[in-house]
Amino acid sequence: MDLPGAALLFSSNALWRATGLEAAGRTLVRALGSPQEDLRTIAGIFLVKAGKKTSPLMREALRHRENLPLILTIIGDIGDPEFEPELRHFSEDSNPDVARAARDALDVIRLAALSSSEGSDKR
Numbered sequence: 001m002d003l004p005g006a007a008l009l010f011s012s013n014a015l016w017r018a019t020g021l022e023a024a025g026r027t028l029v030r031a032l033g034s035p036q037e038d039l040r041t042i043a044g045i046f047l048v049k050a051g052k053k054t055s056p057l058m059r060e061a062l063r064h065r066e067n068l069p070l071i072l073t074i075i076g077d078i079g080d081p082e083f084e085p086e087l088r089h090f091s092e093d094s095n096p097d098v099a100r101a102a103r104d105a106l107d108v109i110r111l112a113a114l115s116s117s118e119g120s121d122k123r
Contacts, residue, residue: 032067069101076105
């Protein structure tokens with residue numbers, strides 16, 4: 001494991017979550033392109049755990065087509081239905097990995113919405 005790289009991600013996450021400093025959040029997004037799987041995993045976990053707070057970072061990454069398959073997967077994991085138009089757009093991307101990740105994210109968001117509506121029906 002790249003300990004200095006992991007330390008950077010932990011400190012960037014803490015700074016971003018505490019202050020909203022976008023540069024620190026962008027460090028996490030950039031780490032999704034790391035050749036080291038452990039750094040990609042750490043960054044992805046931090047972004048998913050931040051939930052909808054990641055929306056501006058995710059939108060910026062989509063605009064720049066940065067780390068698209070992972071960004072699309074994270075959007076699905078967060079479950080924010082506001083991203084459905086972008087996900088539909090990317091579901092027809094010429095890159096099959098991007099298109100598949102977008103379709104999977106759409107499925108996850110739809111299933112989460114269905115499951116939460118069924119849960120509210122039981123109350």
